[in-house]
Amino acid sequence: MKISFLPRDARWLQITALASLLFYGWVALGFDITAPRTAVILVSAFAAQWVGDRWGRGADFEPKSALISALSLCLLLRTDSHLLAAAGAAAAIASKFLLRWNGKHIFNPTNIALVLLLLTGGGHAWVSAGQWGSATVFAFALVGAGLLVVTRAARADVTFAFLVAYASLLVGRSLLLGEPLTIPLHGLQSGGLVLFAFFMISDPRTTPNSRVARLVFAALVAGGACYVQFWTFRPNGLLFSLAACSLLVPLFDWFLPGARHQWVSLSSTPPQPNPEPCLVPASPSFSR
Amino acid sequence: MSRSRLSLIFALTLAATAPGSLQAFCGFYVGRADTKLFNKASKVVLVRDGDRTVLTMSNDFEGEAKDFALVVPVPTFLERGQINVGNQASLDHLDAYSAPRLVEYWDEDPCNVRRYERMMPAGAPPPVQSARAKDLGVKIEAQYTVGEYDIVILSADQSDGLETWLIENGYKIPSGATGVLGSYIKQKMRFFVAKVNLAEQKKLGVQLLRPLQIAFESPKFMLPIRLGTVNANGPQELFVFALTKNGRVETTNYRTVKLPTDTDVPLFVKDDFSRFYRDMFAQQVKKEEMHVVFQEYAWDMAWCDPCAAQPLSAGELHQLGVFWVGDEAAGQTQGRARPAPPGGGAVNVFVTRLHLRYDADHFPEDLVFQTTGDRTNFQGRYILRHPWTGSGDCAQANAYRKNLAVRQQTEAETLAKLTGWEIEDIYKKMGGKPSASVGGSKTNPSAKWWENLFGNK
Numbered sequence: 001m002k003i004s005f006l007p008r009d010a011r012w013l014q015i016t017a018l019a020s021l022l023f024y025g026w027v028a029l030g031f032d033i034t035a036p037r038t039a040v041i042l043v044s045a046f047a048a049q050w051v052g053d054r055w056g057r058g059a060d061f062e063p064k065s066a067l068i069s070a071l072s073l074c075l076l077l078r079t080d081s082h083l084l085a086a087a088g089a090a091a092a093i094a095s096k097f098l099l100r101w102n103g104k105h106i107f108n109p110t111n112i113a114l115v116l117l118l119l120t121g122g123g124h125a126w127v128s129a130g131q132w133g134s135a136t137v138f139a140f141a142l143v144g145a146g147l148l149v150v151t152r153a154a155r156a157d158v159t160f161a162f163l164v165a166y167a168s169l170l171v172g173r174s175l176l177l178g179e180p181l182t183i184p185l186h187g188l189q190s191g192g193l194v195l196f197a198f199f200m201i202s203d204p205r206t207t208p209n210s211r212v213a214r215l216v217f218a219a220l221v222a223g224g225a226c227y228v229q230f231w232t233f234r235p236n237g238l239l240f241s242l243a244a245c246s247l248l249v250p251l252f253d254w255f256l257p258g259a260r261h262q263w264v265s266l267s268s269t270p271p272q273p274n275p276e277p278c279l280v281p282a283s284p285s286f287s288r
Numbered sequence: 289m290s291r292s293r294l295s296l297i298f299a300l301t302l303a304a305t306a307p308g309s310l311q312a313f314c315g316f317y318v319g320r321a322d323t324k325l326f327n328k329a330s331k332v333v334l335v336r337d338g339d340r341t342v343l344t345m346s347n348d349f350e351g352e353a354k355d356f357a358l359v360v361p362v363p364t365f366l367e368r369g370q371i372n373v374g375n376q377a378s379l380d381h382l383d384a385y386s387a388p389r390l391v392e393y394w395d396e397d398p399c400n401v402r403r404y405e406r407m408m409p410a411g412a413p414p415p416v417q418s419a420r421a422k423d424l425g426v427k428i429e430a431q432y433t434v435g436e437y438d439i440v441i442l443s444a445d446q447s448d449g450l451e452t453w454l455i456e457n458g459y460k461i462p463s464g465a466t467g468v469l470g471s472y473i474k475q476k477m478r479f480f481v482a483k484v485n486l487a488e489q490k491k492l493g494v495q496l497l498r499p500l501q502i503a504f505e506s507p508k509f510m511l512p513i514r515l516g517t518v519n520a521n522g523p524q525e526l527f528v529f530a531l532t533k534n535g536r537v538e539t540t541n542y543r544t545v546k547l548p549t550d551t552d553v554p555l556f557v558k559d560d561f562s563r564f565y566r567d568m569f570a571q572q573v574k575k576e577e578m579h580v581v582f583q584e585y586a587w588d589m590a591w592c593d594p595c596a597a598q599p600l601s602a603g604e605l606h607q608l609g610v611f612w613v614g615d616e617a618a619g620q621t622q623g624r625a626r627p628a629p630p631g632g633g634a635v636n637v638f639v640t641r642l643h644l645r646y647d648a649d650h651f652p653e654d655l656v657f658q659t660t661g662d663r664t665n666f667q668g669r670y671i672l673r674h675p676w677t678g679s680g681d682c683a684q685a686n687a688y689r690k691n692l693a694v695r696q697q698t699e700a701e702t703l704a705k706l707t708g709w710e711i712e713d714i715y716k717k718m719g720g721k722p723s724a725s726v727g728g729s730k731t732n733p734s735a736k737w738w739e740n741l742f743g744n745k
Contacts, residue, residue, distance in 0.1 A: 029543070030545065030546060032662065032664075078660065078662070079661065080535070080661045080662055080663065080664075081661075121661075122661075123534045123535075123659065123660075123661045124661040125661065126658065126660045126661060126662075128538060128540075128544075128660070129540045129541070129658075130538065130539050130540050130541055130542050130543050130544060131543060131544075132543070133542075133543035133579060133580065134542070134543070134579060176474065177470070177471040177474045177475065178447075178467050178470045178471050178474070179467075179471045180467075180652065182648075182649075182652035183652050183653050185652075186541070186652045186653055187541070187653070190541075232507060233506075233507040233508045233509070233510075234507065235540045235656075235658045
């Protein structure tokens with residue numbers, strides 16, 4: 001069903017949702033990101049997008065996609081270095097143009113940028129996983145916002161499969177250890193988890209094309225995250241797991257082919273055709 | 289008049305804890321007698337670099353030494369050389385150095401602009417039976433006597449076996465502990481069990497129990513708090529002093545929130561800073577629904593400004609387990625109050641002071657930490673501004689008196705908001721609701737608002 005009051009381009013929904021979350025983080029949660037740092041990330045992302053659009057694929061500059069990636073980095077990336085912030089934003093955008101296979105980019109741009117910075121930043125880049133707290137009301141609000149975006153892109157399956165798998169693993173682990181269920185429930189009430197599930201793993205450009213493959217992919221990401229968290233005892237398991245599992249997506253698409261994601265217009269006005277569908281920044285994810 | 293009248297008022301946040309009760313750290317205290325057990329505040333120094341951790345555990349145990357016992361889950365086996373009795377004085381110094389502070393300023397004569405500032409301090413094992421243990425599935429991996437403590441390192445197959453062993457060896461286990469012990473056993477954690485060796489204590493002449501220190505290498509950067517909630521009589525307080533090379537430490541599974549700081553408060557708070565801080569902390573805990581960890585201090589250990597206490601010397605840091613400060617540092621004395629000159633030997637240590645009030649309902653999981661690269665300085669700092677009480681009658685003085693009332697009103701409202709105190713009680717303690725006539729103001733209440741606007745009254 002198409003709804004007339006919604007913007008034709010779903011990216012505006014994403015931008016609104018991400019900007020609202022950032023504003024909420026600033027005002028209510030005291031996020032450690034300054035206006036200059038935000039500006040650095042935005043400028044760097046726009047510059048990289050401009051270079052990629054103009055020189056990479058000879059198309060018009062498309063700022064909305066870069067804005068989404070930049071806002072996502074503002075939400076998640078914490079660093080004490082403007083240089084790293086700029087490098088992260090540029091790497092996120094560059095990954096869309098450079099790390100591609102069969103017309104799809106391999107990594108969610110925000111995800112790969114964060115992983116690269118965490119691995120190579122020498123301790124000067126980090127992700128404050130606990131910054132969202134565990135306030136249930138906020139988590140529900142986030143779920144609602146995420147749902148709105150996700151359902152538009154017909155990629156809710158990967159989100160829900162991931163959440164079910166991750167919740168099952170957390171609950172199963174606690175049952176195995178004889179822990180009270182308040183422990184896995186606390187882990188599931190994380191705003192960061194909800195954000196990851198609804199805005200990052202749901203990226204239609206980096207998830208497998210077939211539904212079955214997406215369900216397996218989601219379970220693998222959940223399993224990998226638990227491995228990082230409970231076996232290696234390192235933070236940011238979700239991010240590392242998604243980046244690692246993204247490398248398997250070409251294999252999934254090879255063995256379990258499916259229809260590539262096509263964006264559905266939100267409003268009654270049909271969208272304009274785009275000569276390069278794979279670069280249409282219309283997914284409900286941090287990448288687009 | 290001297291411009292060097294500097295003083296600093298600080299208070300130990302331990303005032304926030306209930307008096308007269310016993311307390312537990314990450315583990316629980318188990319009595320060998322029928323002493324009723326309670327929990328109070330714990331202080332932990334957590335030194336971390338890479339996978340190396342040195343944990344110093346201090347407590348305010350107030351019962352008989354023979355009743356003291358501590359059980360702490362630890363991620364690895366500990367050799368004798370990995371266990372030490374720490375220096376309480378160094379820990380107290382770190383506590384004082386990082387404590388929230390009250391700062392005083394004196395307003396200058398508006399007719400003769402000068403400023404005076406003053407800061408001042410204000411308050412600031414007997415042999416155990418291995419065969420029986422084996423029957424119970426408990427393995428006594430090692431036994432040591434370290435200082436006044438008898439220490440046993442245990443591993444176990446089953447929580448009920450461990451519980452039975454502890455009971456048979458004279459430990460009183462609170463109900464509900466079995467499940468918690470079981471989950472740690474399944475995670476392959478060992479148990480560090482300590483109690484006081486009364487003979488050694490007498491020989492050493494030690495009255496107060498000294499902190500226990502352990503050093504280990506493990507990727508786990510966490511504090512096990514669940515055992516401590518089992519026998520808790522209400523919420524507990526925990527202070528974590530994290531010392532790293534890199535920067536600030538935060539919790540990854542709970543939100544870390546900066547405590548309100550740099551706020552002006554009424555002058556009477558000077559005489560009641562402990563209560564102010566205790567109530568302010570309680571109010572912030574209430575506001576955050578007891579779901580967050582508060583950051584009270586984050587600073588490069590080489591200096592401070594203003595200093596609640598001088599920075600710790602390299603020797604003191606070494607005593608607290610800062611292993612990258614070399615042995616040669618142990619002989620050094622007091623640190624410096626300002627950044628050392630290049631190459632001047634400043635220690636590369638960043639301290640984060642975290643404070644949480646917790647119980648099992650609000651903090652169901654153990655605390656998990658991460659080190660960040662954030663070296664932004666932060667301190668809990670509350671400001672007293674003494675009004676100028678001169679009799680000057682210049683235009684600026686009249687404007688000052690008007691603004692003073694507004695400022696004092698704001699201070700009262702801020703205090704009420706921060707602490708939850710009744711505003712009327714605050715006014716009473718301030719000597720009445722602030723008005724332009726307070727403090728010897730000569731302001732004419734009927735004066736026009738624009739009289740001083742252009743300075744041509």
